[in-house]
Amino acid sequence: MNPHQQSFIEQLKQLQSVAQNKYGIEIATEKFINDDNYRDLVLSELGLLGDSELNSVIEALKQPNPEIAPLPERPAQGSKNSLALMLAGTSVAIALFVAGYLMFTGQSSDVQQPVEKGVKIPVTEQVITAQAKTAVTSPKAPQAQLAFRIHGSNTIGEKLAPALLEGYLREQGAEDFQWQQGNVVVERELHYQLNDKPYYIELHAHGSSTGFADILSANADVAMASRKVKEKEVTNLKPQFGDFSQVGNEHIIGLDGLAVIVNQNNPISHLTTQQLADVFSGKISNWRDLGGSSAPINIYARDAKSGTWDTFKNLVLKKHNASLSDAAQRFESSSELSQLVSQDEFGIGFIGLNYIVHNKAIAVSEGQQTAPIYPTRFTIGTEDYALSRRLYLYTPTTADMFVKNFAHYAISFSGQEIVADTGLISQNIHVEQVKAPNTAPALYKQYADQGERLSLTFRFQYGSGQLDNKGKRDLQRLLAYLEEYPQKRVVLMGFSDNSGDNNKNQSLSTQRALSVATELNARGIPVFDTQGFGEVLPVANNDSEQGRERNRRVEVWVL
Structure with a gap:
């Protein structure tokens, strides 16, 4: 046997070894050497598996050899179907296995009739063929199982809840996260794999009140709220779901706060919440009424879908029975609002702490008896700052351990680090x-x-x-x-x-x-x-x- 033949045989043995050990495919030695069509088709079908170890051997076997007929180039991907219909003998088994494997792994394969009538297949090849048929005709992947449903506050549901859910699931060993949008913007599902099984969590963020209502109607397992549970809600929920006013059911997961900003050249340094309500409702429309220069007040506000707007509305406007002025300019972008106030000496707006940038944040007090306090992460953390509020998760006493463990994770050190990462105030x-x-x-x-x-x-x-x-x-x-x-x-x-x-x-x-x-x-x-x-x-x-x-x-x- 000359060196070329020796090299070819060694490469064939390597191909047989990989095909057998990884995929249970047997390749007939004599037929591979003597039958050009068999050899070409075996290499082509094995190449479709996308196995790097197989591909390196396949490429070596395709190199021209003076003692062996030259091997053709690998057919294009679009020729899978025609190749499968041409196969006979052992190559039928390979084609069947490859077709099943491609379908099982989610790759494209339209093989419909890989075995020609009357073809005899050895016993070992029949076993492989049966396995391939099972793969080809196997049912769809199992349907994802619902883990739990978390409903309520949009302030929490927009960014914080998704981040906490992913952090918690990663700690449990979950992977392959995929968010799927529901019929409306505030409805989503988080799909994931845990212990090789598919699950999903339902997230609906229609507002705090909906969380409690959905638990009461057995349509939710966790309630998100940017306010404390009301006495009436506690009374309604208590008989079936436990006392939501107690520490075992109420979980404060973070703090929310915002800054009221004016232009750096504005001499105003502090205002009460009543004055803020009067300004943003249009009741006070000139800076001279607040001790500033005689100039109209230009109001900048976030859009109605914003969690920042929701916080301001609850802590300032609703508190003083006021509504936002029709003259207010509304913005979807925090950065744009901040930039425009920095360019307007008579502007005023409210913003998250991270967006103060080139403006001046004013101190806020709750009245003449209280000292004005500037907004910082520290003063919001201590809850001394007037425009701060708590964010909650509520879980029924009857909740399963997976739900209870999620609530515990949210208030843990790791969970609170996620709270800080989303721009809210951590309790660490x-x-x-x-x-x-x-x-x-x-x-x-x-x-x-x-x-x-x-x-x-x-x-x-x-x-x-x-x-x-x-x-x-x-x-x-x-x-x-x-x-x-x-x-x-x-x-x-x-x-x-x-x-x-x-x-x-x-x-x-x-x-x-x-x-x-x-x-x-x-x-x-x-x-x-x-x-x-x-x-x-x-x-x-x-x-x-x-x-x-x-x-x-x-x-x-x-x-």
Whole structure:
């Protein structure tokens, strides 16, 4: 045997080995060598598998050989059907297998009649042919199974919920994510593979109220809300789905806030929420009425589909029974709105924190009794800033573990990192030096000068030292932080609303600080000092339940 023949035989053996080991295909040695048509068609059909290891051997076997008839070039992809109809003997089995394999892997193959009548196939080839027929006639891929349905707030459903869902599913080992659009813009499905099975999650974002209504009607498993559940909703849901006011069912997943911006040359530095409502409704239309120059106020607002608009509408306009002025210019793009305000000395708009850019963000207060506060991620995180609000997920007590684990993931450190990545405010703890207001008590100023404030603030139910649901979760976050920084000395400073007399409020604020200290001490965390300051330094108006709730708080400082 000359070197050319030896090389050809070795390449053939390699081809046989790969075809047999990877695909269970047997190639007849003598027929491959002696039958040009058989050899050509075997190489062509195996080439359709797209296997790189096979292809390298196929190309070598196609090289001209002085002892072996020259092999033709591989036929074009469009010739699959005609090739299959030409095959006989062992090549029939290969064609059948390839056809089945291509169909199974989703590649194009229209082979309809690969076996000619009267052709005899050896037993081993019959087995392969049977396998190929099974692949060709196999049923469609199994239908995706519904994992759960999450309905409600568009603010959450637009970006945050999709990001949290993908993050959670990745932790579970899911892959092959595909979002499919529904009949309307705010309806989508997330399809994915988990443990080699197809699933999907239904996401509908028609508004907060629809989440609770859909759970009540058994059309949803998780409710998204950019507001707290209402008492009536709690009452309706409780008999069948559990108490949605309790920490096991209510999950605060992040905070939302926005900035009110004016041109950098505008002398106005702060406004109340009432003044903002009057400006954006058109009731106040000239800057001189706010202490500025005599010039008309030009209003810039986000479009009606925007989550930023939804936040502003709820925190400013609805709060003061106002509606947006018809003279307002509406924008789909945050960047465009920000740019136009920066070019208009008499413009005013509202925007996400990331889009302030060349403008000036003004401080906002909830009334004459409260200090104006500038919008930062820290002041929104502490909920001291007026234009901040909580975002929620609500799950029934009867929810399965997959749903409960998703809600837990959303409030975990990893989930909160995703919250920050989407432009909302994470509840993961940050530390910042904060200057005390001039009206603060002397001891408060002393601790503010010496220490730093943490970005979480504990808040309480009316008339008690009982933490609200966010406070109960924040306690776990504080414990984790102090375990990481054991050298930090903790100072807890409590405050109350103005309901009742001053002495009672002073006592109640001290009691609240002590209640947090007790929780920390019980877990091995010492507290350096606790103080109660009563109703001083309100961060919100006391003329509404929401304002009073924000004023009932314990600030956490570290030295």
